[in-house]
Amino acid sequence: MSQSTNPTTQFQTDANRVTADVDRRSFLRSSLRGYQKTRTATQERFLSYESARIAAGDAKWEAIENLDVYLAQFADKLESRGATVHWCSDSEEARSAILEIIKKHDAKSVIKSKCMTTEEIHLNELLEKEGFEVVESDLGEFIVQLRDEAPYHFVFPAMHLKKEEINTLFQEKLKSINTDDPEELTMVAREVLRQKYLSADIGISGANFGVAETGMISITENEGNARLTTALPKVHIALMGIEKIIPRLEDLALMLPMLATAGTGQHLTCYNSQLGGPRQDDESDGPLEMHVVLLDNHRTRLLADPEQRDALRCIRCGACLNVCPIFKNVGGHTYGTTYQGPIGSVITPHLRGLKDWKHLSHSSSLCGACSETCPVKIDLHHHLLRNRRDAAGKGQGGLAEKVLMLGFTIVMRRPWLYRLTGRLGKIGHVLTKPIHGTRIDPFYAWKKTRDLDDPAKQSFKQYWKSRK
Amino acid sequence: MKISLFIPCYVDQLSPHIGIAMVNVLERLGHQVDYPEGQTCCGQPAFNSGYFPEAKKVADHFLDTFADADLVAVPSGSCTAMIRKFYPELYQDSPQSAEVSELSGRVFEFTELLVNQLGVTDVGAKLEGTATYHDGCHGLRELGIKDAPRRLLENVEGLSLVEMDEGQSCCGFGGTFAIKFPQISTAMTQVKLGSATQTEADYLISGDPSCLMQIGGYFSRQKSPIQCLHIAEVLDQQ
Numbered sequence: 001m002s003q004s005t006n007p008t009t010q011f012q013t014d015a016n017r018v019t020a021d022v023d024r025r026s027f028l029r030s031s032l033r034g035y036q037k038t039r040t041a042t043q044e045r046f047l048s049y050e051s052a053r054i055a056a057g058d059a060k061w062e063a064i065e066n067l068d069v070y071l072a073q074f075a076d077k078l079e080s081r082g083a084t085v086h087w088c089s090d091s092e093e094a095r096s097a098i099l100e101i102i103k104k105h106d107a108k109s110v111i112k113s114k115c116m117t118t119e120e121i122h123l124n125e126l127l128e129k130e131g132f133e134v135v136e137s138d139l140g141e142f143i144v145q146l147r148d149e150a151p152y153h154f155v156f157p158a159m160h161l162k163k164e165e166i167n168t169l170f171q172e173k174l175k176s177i178n179t180d181d182p183e184e185l186t187m188v189a190r191e192v193l194r195q196k197y198l199s200a201d202i203g204i205s206g207a208n209f210g211v212a213e214t215g216m217i218s219i220t221e222n223e224g225n226a227r228l229t230t231a232l233p234k235v236h237i238a239l240m241g242i243e244k245i246i247p248r249l250e251d252l253a254l255m256l257p258m259l260a261t262a263g264t265g266q267h268l269t270c271y272n273s274q275l276g277g278p279r280q281d282d283e284s285d286g287p288l289e290m291h292v293v294l295l296d297n298h299r300t301r302l303l304a305d306p307e308q309r310d311a312l313r314c315i316r317c318g319a320c321l322n323v324c325p326i327f328k329n330v331g332g333h334t335y336g337t338t339y340q341g342p343i344g345s346v347i348t349p350h351l352r353g354l355k356d357w358k359h360l361s362h363s364s365s366l367c368g369a370c371s372e373t374c375p376v377k378i379d380l381h382h383h384l385l386r387n388r389r390d391a392a393g394k395g396q397g398g399l400a401e402k403v404l405m406l407g408f409t410i411v412m413r414r415p416w417l418y419r420l421t422g423r424l425g426k427i428g429h430v431l432t433k434p435i436h437g438t439r440i441d442p443f444y445a446w447k448k449t450r451d452l453d454d455p456a457k458q459s460f461k462q463y464w465k466s467r468k
Numbered sequence: 469m470k471i472s473l474f475i476p477c478y479v480d481q482l483s484p485h486i487g488i489a490m491v492n493v494l495e496r497l498g499h500q501v502d503y504p505e506g507q508t509c510c511g512q513p514a515f516n517s518g519y520f521p522e523a524k525k526v527a528d529h530f531l532d533t534f535a536d537a538d539l540v541a542v543p544s545g546s547c548t549a550m551i552r553k554f555y556p557e558l559y560q561d562s563p564q565s566a567e568v569s570e571l572s573g574r575v576f577e578f579t580e581l582l583v584n585q586l587g588v589t590d591v592g593a594k595l596e597g598t599a600t601y602h603d604g605c606h607g608l609r610e611l612g613i614k615d616a617p618r619r620l621l622e623n624v625e626g627l628s629l630v631e632m633d634e635g636q637s638c639c640g641f642g643g644t645f646a647i648k649f650p651q652i653s654t655a656m657t658q659v660k661l662g663s664a665t666q667t668e669a670d671y672l673i674s675g676d677p678s679c680l681m682q683i684g685g686y687f688s689r690q691k692s693p694i695q696c697l698h699i700a701e702v703l704d705q706q
Contacts, residue, residue: 365642
């Protein structure tokens with residue numbers, strides 16, 4: 001990922017590179033085709049998957065629309081069992097809160113289970129700079145950490161890597177044996193990680209859901225690493241966005257299978273843990289301290305937008321990425337965002353500013369595959385359109401585009417001018433023949449890779465006139 | 469029945485044969501075809517670029533032009549979606565909102581008009597060969613058009629239909645997207661070409677001329693033998 005230039009240039013440059021990499025794209029496509037097949041089969045086992053989507057969307061909607069009430073209830077319940085809740089309005093506050101806890105315990109090493117919100121606040125960088133050892137325990141996250149890369153996909157962080165590449169990486173960084181057998185590679189990582197769990201002073205996790213009714217966080221995973229991360233070290237810190245709230249414990253009965261189905265195509269993931277506080281007096285295990293860090297970081301800005309606040313229903317399943325033709329062809333790093341794919345393109349302008357991130361809303365054919373698959377029915381592709389509207393309304397499209405649109409309006413409202421433009425277009429087409437296909441051809445962006453029919457000798461309008 | 473045609477601007481200028489094929493089919497079925505001559509564009513290029521007030525001005529012109537039409541036929545799922553799905557959004561809370569929603573109910577994409585409104589699934593067309601169908605995203609996902617074109621094509625004598633793996637994946641057009649992000653747009657069509665080639669079809673058929681512009685333009689640049697046709701052209705073959 002190139003970091004230097006502005007986000008639009010970075011996106012275009014990285015998109016150039018990845019789209020030219022036919023082999024990598026085909027690898028991504030075939031992985032996701034496998035996912036799609038499994039997911040479709042799992043969806044078919046629902047009595048009505050569509051009804052489940054509606055119910056899941058409603059449950060999240062209820063939480064988002066009453067966030068003030070449910071968040072307070074969630075925090076009260078957690079605190080009544082001895083957990084500490086930290087309310088952080090932005091990334092800086094969350095970073096300080098976490099750092100303070102770690103320093104207070106005189107900790108040396110931190111083990112983490114998968115948590116995209118920590119990516120959002122760039123926690124690893126901070127902790128490493130402060131001299132702590134930070135180890136990612138999720139296999140995919142562990143791999144990208146070894147490569148010093150950001151997660152490629154917020155559910156499948158290392159999906160871009162082939163097993164041969166992981167073999168090379170492990171040999172290089174872990175002095176492992178030469179193998180590209182996935183099971184053996186997993187064992188190599190496991191060996192390294194087991195030691196880290198035992199020596200870690202602090203465990204940091206995310207939360208897939210925060211149950212308001214019972215004051216519990218719920219963590220979904222397949223490797224058991226989150227269980228170890230949250231149970232073995234003496235201090236557990238969970239970082240979660242405020243939108244992760246759901247009203248009731250029984251909502252998990254729907255949300256867990258929805259997250260699994262949409263996320264990986266599983267009926268349920270291998271592990272789902274609910275944690276409601278540190279070790280209690282009558283308990284023999286669990287952390288001695290539990291901290292839940294609640295992060296706003298501009299989520300309330302999205303909440304204030306009546307058109308797009310449904311994006312806060314997102315359960316970060318990644319299904320929209322898995323079906324998105326843009327994601328499949330540019331890959332995850334090209335986005336340059338914490339959250340890739342359609343949901344990332346929708347929310348990043350709200351979280352980080354429209355001006356710098358509007359290009360993500362334009363880099364979509366608005367095909368709607370994302371909205372069609374979203375398990376909580378977020379109106380994703382129409383939100384991209386609304387972001388475009390907001391950008392244009394603020395004049396961010398530039399003067400040339402504004403003038404072009406004005407010209408378009410003037411012509412299209414006047415049939416005589418439309419006819420004249422058509423005729424002039426034909427003349428222009430003939431006159432510009434010498435430059436056709438060259439870089440100064442006004443249609444170069446199209447014609448570089450695609451043929452374009454010449455204007456018809458007789459337009460439909462002329463045909464109709466001649467018929468009469 | 470009197471059917472008014474809306475021939476989108478780019479079809480008028482670049483592929484009028486699609487409109488002509490539609491006229492032929494409708495007349496062959498015994499309908500009276502009308503073409504309100506003041507028509508230009510539905511406004512989608514401005515709308516999709518985010519210029520909603522500009523799009524609305526063009527939409528105003530469309531509404532005036534088609535005010536008296538009973539039934540409007542459009543050879544594009546995309547333009548139909550603009551009128552039927554997005555006009556109501558543009559005119560939300562405006563005095564014309566009732567007029568708009570009433571008009572929206574009278575505008576149909578060509579294949580859904582034939583199958584769902586006119587009850588025709590066999591237009592008596594003939595075409596030898598194998599075809600694969602590309603669903604335009606707007607028609608498929610905004611309007612839910614999926615069966616109508618297939619039912620029509622199944623009844624074309626001599627034609628057999630094979631589905632592509634990527635039949636419902638976007639072709640990569642997406643309006644200004646194709647110009648602003650040509651590398652991504654082209655990569656998407658490359659996937660489409662691979663998928664279409666696998667079917668060994670002679671024809672790739674679609675209900676959306678803009679998809680065909682993209683797919684056809686790329687296929688011909690890649691010298692693919694697959695011929696790209698609009699469904700109206702196929703239904704016009706005798």
